[in-house]
Amino acid sequence: xxxxxxxxxxxxxxxxxxxxxxxxxxxxxxxxxxxxxxxxxxxxxxxxxxxxxxxxxxxxxxxxxxxxxxxxxxxxxxxxxxxxxxxxxxxxxxxxxxxxxxxxxxxxxxxxxxxxxxxxxxxxxxxxxxxxxxxxxxxxxxxxxxxxxxxxxxxxxxxxxxxxxxxxxxxxxxxxxxxxxxxxxxxxxxxxxxxxxxxxxxxxxxxxxxxxxxxxxxxxxxxxxxxxxxxxxxxxxxxxxxxxxxxxxxxxxxxxxxxxxxxxxxxxxxxxxxxxxxxxxxxxxxxxxxxxxxxxxxxxxxxxxxxxxxxxxxxxxxxxxxxxxxxxxxxxxxxxxxxxxxxxxxxxxxxxxxxxxxxxxxxxxxxxxxxxxxxxxxxxxxxxxxxxxxxxxxxxxxxxxxxxxxxxxxxxxxxxxxxxxxxxxxxxxxxxxxxxxxxxxxxxxxxxxxxxxxxxxxxxxxx
Amino acid sequence: xxxxxxxxxxxxxxxxxxxxxxxxxxxxxxxxxxxxxxxxxxxxxxxxxxxxxxxxxxxxxxxxxxxxxxxxxxxxxxxxxxxxxxxxxxxxxxxxxxxxxxxxxxxxxxxxxxxxxxxxxxxxxxxxxxxxxxxxxxxxxxxxxxxxxxxxxxxxxxxxxxxxxxxxxxxxxxxxxxxxxxxxxxxxxxxxxxxxxx
Numbered sequence: 001x002x003x004x005x006x007x008x009x010x011x012x013x014x015x016x017x018x019x020x021x022x023x024x025x026x027x028x029x030x031x032x033x034x035x036x037x038x039x040x041x042x043x044x045x046x047x048x049x050x051x052x053x054x055x056x057x058x059x060x061x062x063x064x065x066x067x068x069x070x071x072x073x074x075x076x077x078x079x080x081x082x083x084x085x086x087x088x089x090x091x092x093x094x095x096x097x098x099x100x101x102x103x104x105x106x107x108x109x110x111x112x113x114x115x116x117x118x119x120x121x122x123x124x125x126x127x128x129x130x131x132x133x134x135x136x137x138x139x140x141x142x143x144x145x146x147x148x149x150x151x152x153x154x155x156x157x158x159x160x161x162x163x164x165x166x167x168x169x170x171x172x173x174x175x176x177x178x179x180x181x182x183x184x185x186x187x188x189x190x191x192x193x194x195x196x197x198x199x200x201x202x203x204x205x206x207x208x209x210x211x212x213x214x215x216x217x218x219x220x221x222x223x224x225x226x227x228x229x230x231x232x233x234x235x236x237x238x239x240x241x242x243x244x245x246x247x248x249x250x251x252x253x254x255x256x257x258x259x260x261x262x263x264x265x266x267x268x269x270x271x272x273x274x275x276x277x278x279x280x281x282x283x284x285x286x287x288x289x290x291x292x293x294x295x296x297x298x299x300x301x302x303x304x305x306x307x308x309x310x311x312x313x314x315x316x317x318x319x320x321x322x323x324x325x326x327x328x329x330x331x332x333x334x335x336x337x338x339x340x341x342x343x344x345x346x347x348x349x350x351x352x353x354x355x356x357x358x359x360x361x362x363x364x365x366x367x368x369x370x371x372x373x374x375x376x377x378x379x380x381x382x383x384x385x386x387x388x389x390x391x392x393x394x395x396x397x398x399x400x401x402x403x404x405x406x407x408x409x410x411x412x413x414x415x416x417x418x419x420x421x422x423x424x425x426x427x428x429x430x431x432x433x434x435x436x437x438x439x440x441x442x443x444x445x446x447x448x449x450x451x452x453x454x455x456x457x458x459x460x461x462x463x
Numbered sequence: 464x465x466x467x468x469x470x471x472x473x474x475x476x477x478x479x480x481x482x483x484x485x486x487x488x489x490x491x492x493x494x495x496x497x498x499x500x501x502x503x504x505x506x507x508x509x510x511x512x513x514x515x516x517x518x519x520x521x522x523x524x525x526x527x528x529x530x531x532x533x534x535x536x537x538x539x540x541x542x543x544x545x546x547x548x549x550x551x552x553x554x555x556x557x558x559x560x561x562x563x564x565x566x567x568x569x570x571x572x573x574x575x576x577x578x579x580x581x582x583x584x585x586x587x588x589x590x591x592x593x594x595x596x597x598x599x600x601x602x603x604x605x606x607x608x609x610x611x612x613x614x615x616x617x618x619x620x621x622x623x624x625x626x627x628x629x630x631x632x633x634x635x636x637x638x639x640x641x642x643x644x645x646x647x648x649x650x651x652x653x654x655x656x657x658x659x660x661x
Contacts, residue, residue, distance in 0.1 A: 039556030117607055122595040127611045134540065134615045142538050142617055143550070150536045150554045168594035170616065183596060186604065194565075201605050203592065209565065255606075273602045291559040 028056075029148045030087035032064055038084060038151045042291065044070065045086045045152045047141055049125070049173075050108045050160035053091045062176045063087045063158055069181025070188060073268070075281040075371050078323035079288045082296075086152075088144050096161045097123065097175070100130075111136050112159050112173065123165035123173050125157060141171050153291070154191060156184055182272040189269050189276065192291075193283040196254050198262040198270035203255035212283040213269055214254040215261050223249065225263050225279040227373040239265060247278060278371070285371040286379045292321045294365050294382035302384050305358070307391035310351035311412045317346035318363060318384055327368040334361050351390040352414050361386040398460050405451055409434075410444045411460055418460040420447060426457045434458070534558035534621045537629070539650070541589050542613045546631050546650040549615070558621045567634035569646060572620055575627030575653075581620070585631065588614040627654050 027047075035041055046063040048055075067085040071077065094106040098113035101120060111131055116124040125137030133139075145152050156172040159165075166174040168187040174180035189195040196211030197203075210216065217223055220235045228247045229235070237248030244250075244265040253262035253270075262270065264277035276284065298318045300306050308314040322328050332339040332347045335355065341347045349361065367380040375381075396415035401408050409420060420438070421431040438445040534557075538550040566586035571579050589611045597605035620629060632646035 117593070117609060119595060119607065121597070122593055122607070124593065127614055129609075132612055134613060138615050139540075139549075142615055145617070146536060146538055146550055146552050150552055151556065153559065164596055166595060169591055170588060179596070183594070183604075187594070197594070197604070197606065199604055203606060203608055205608070206592075270604070271602045272596065272604060 026090060027144045027148055028089045030060060030063075030089055031084075032060065032087050033067065033083065033085035035081050035084055036296075038149070040292065040296065042079075042083045042153045042288070043086060043149065043151055044083055045088060045145065045149055045155045046158045047088045047110070047144065047155065048090055048092075048160070049110045049112050049157045050092050050094070050096045050106060051089070052093070052095050055091075055095065055160065056089050059089055059158070059160070060087060062160070065178065066156070066158055066174060066176075066181045066184065069178065070184045073185040074275060075285050075288075075323075076185070076188070078285075078325065078371070079321070082288070082292060082321055086149055088148055090140075090144070092160075097159045098130075099163070110140055110157055112157065114161075114163065114165050116167070121163075121165040122167055123159060123161075123175055124167045124169075125171070125173055138171055154188060179272070182268075186268050186272060189280060189284065193280070193287040195269050195280050195283060198253045198267055199255070200252045200257040201255060206255055208254075211254070213263055213267070213277070213280050215249075216259060218249065218261065224374070225282075228263065228278050228282075236261060281371050282373065285369055286375060286377075289321060289367070289379045290377075294320055294322075294367055294380060295384055296321050298384055298386075300386070302386060304386070306386055306388045307394075308349050308351040308354060308388050309391050309394035311394060311396035311415050313348040313350050314388075315346055315348050316361060316363075316386060317343075318365065319345065320365060320367060322367050323369065325370055329366045329368065331364040332362070333364075335359055349388060350414065351394060354388060354390045357389065359388045361388050396460055398458060400458065402451075403448070406448050407451065409447045409449065409458060413440060413443045413445055415445070415460065417463055419463050420458060421461050422456050422458050424454060424456060431459065431461070532557050532621075534619050535629075535654075537618045537620065537652075539616045539618055539631075540613060541587060541616060548650065548652055553622070554619075558619050561619075568649070569630075569632040570618065570620065571630040571632065572623075572626045572654075573628045573630060574625045580623065580626055583620075585616070585618070588616040622654070628652065629654060 032046075044067060046066060048059040048063075051059045063085070071080045071083055076083075090109045092106070092108040094108060096104070096106045097108060098105050098111075099115065100113065101115045110125045112123060112125045113128065113130055114120060114123050116122040116128045116130070118129075125141070126132065127134045127137065131137070141155060141157060145155055154172070156174055159173065159175045161175045162177050163175055164177040164179050166172070166180045166183045168183065168190065172184055172187050174184050194211055196214040198213065212224070215224060218236055220226060220229070223229065223235065225247070229249070230246065233243065233246050233248045235249045237243050237246070237250050239250065247263050249261045249263070250265050251258060251261055254260040263279040266274045267277035267280055268274050269276070269280055296319045298316070300316070306314065318330070320328050328344055330344050332341055334349065339347055347361075363384040365382045365384065369380065372380060396411045396418060399410045401410075411418070411420075420434045422434050423431045434447065434449070436447050436449070438447045533553055533555045536552050536554055537548055540547045540549055561583065566584045568585040568587060570583050570585055572581040573579050591609050591611055591614070592606050593609065594604055594606045597603035629650070629652040630648060631650040633649050635646055636644045638644050
């Protein structure tokens, strides 16, 4: 199926899923971006907060913009086509959010409020300091997710207010201010790859467990991101130029100003409006593959026992979750012997090349990404196995074509033990062998016959 | 189950009124896949029956589909008295691996007679780290930590053959003798055998 057609089919499938599920809920599931089946894609869900009945289009616009802001951040941008984006529209009686500092109260679905816990830009939904009941905020979010799209991977409440604000946590809350998507991308760093915060704001009681991008180790040879650090870069690394533009070991991370280190002077895990550093991007990339796997699909299905015709080549192919700038390497083996292929992601087998009984076809897939230098768990590798056998009922295909005053009949050169027969009635028992000796040409047997006035049928039959 | 565990189980399960939430009352059979809790069986017979039918539908459809992989999504509430299951739903398809999940709490899937089949870590969702933009220009980040009296958590657990029970265990605590106390059971939730397709 061509990609465009596949996209249309997927869109309608997701639309139907959405309609079916929406019927059982007060929320409406909107399909905003479709890239694949929900079970094998990463699903980002935006929930409408502070949008009135007339604001659905506005919500869709805001949700698309926020999703673009999140998924447009490298390295997510490289894997953007493996994300679906959904919206859940629930109407609020009033637009916006509460702003206690301005005396503004809004009657909204998830009861969002700025100035949570006395902090102006901390935008949350209950439970919080104003309303301690989860049922008035997070409970509603969770209920809608469970009803409408339990396959969600990341959920964000999008608040219809242009004031900058938001909060991270199990459920992300961001305002419609365009800068808020930055906060969402930072939070994706936590939820996707368990990246740590690199700023020094104290967090008393937080466990002293290192994250992929934070460490207390100052020995170069034991540094977990040492493959990213030039031998000439001093460890620990000074904040001054030119070192602050390099990867190294910068002091201040994990809520500590001293004794904890980060890989780059600036990174989205330390300050917003900065890109993820190479070490964070590596970790995010690895975790995209950990969640999705390396192989997106195979044809035929990998778990199936596949019959292979003795005469017609059977194509085995696979598609990966690689980004456009990733390299895909595949080692194909049949019964542990290497197979030569011209196409990296596909191979053709013919039954005559198979042994008796079950044969094992393996594709050992490895992705080489410019974003990954350390892959200790082998997240970028996957093995695909098919069990294949020679189809005992297969028959060679017979082709016929007209050439001038005659016809040419062709069948595979591998089809030994068959003879060409003809009859005027396909159901009759009057089949007889066609006289003449076939010629071998281009891997085929060919027999040329003169045109006749009557209708004739041809078949290949075992001798 | 011994009497102490049963008492604990009932203490934990009693408030687990899956059905006391408006959404549960609106659930329709094809979409339901919750475990019938004891509270539900006791006082909400109709809904409990619906839940059972829901599970059967899942089991039947799964077997018809060649036993596709599936998992359970649980909506949990954490309070000072324990953990409650508010809703649960079976979901078809592979459960995407959790990333380096960590925390002081533990979730276990068991065969119902003590054998642990799967385990993972959890954080207490009541302890919240809120991150927020710390300056008007939008680049600075700050965080504040709060402990909430109650909070919700969505949890995915894989369903496989033999799973009969979901346990959530609290953190280990040191003993006076320098050892470690066993983790307290915060939730013991049965999984009907019909929910699991081999």
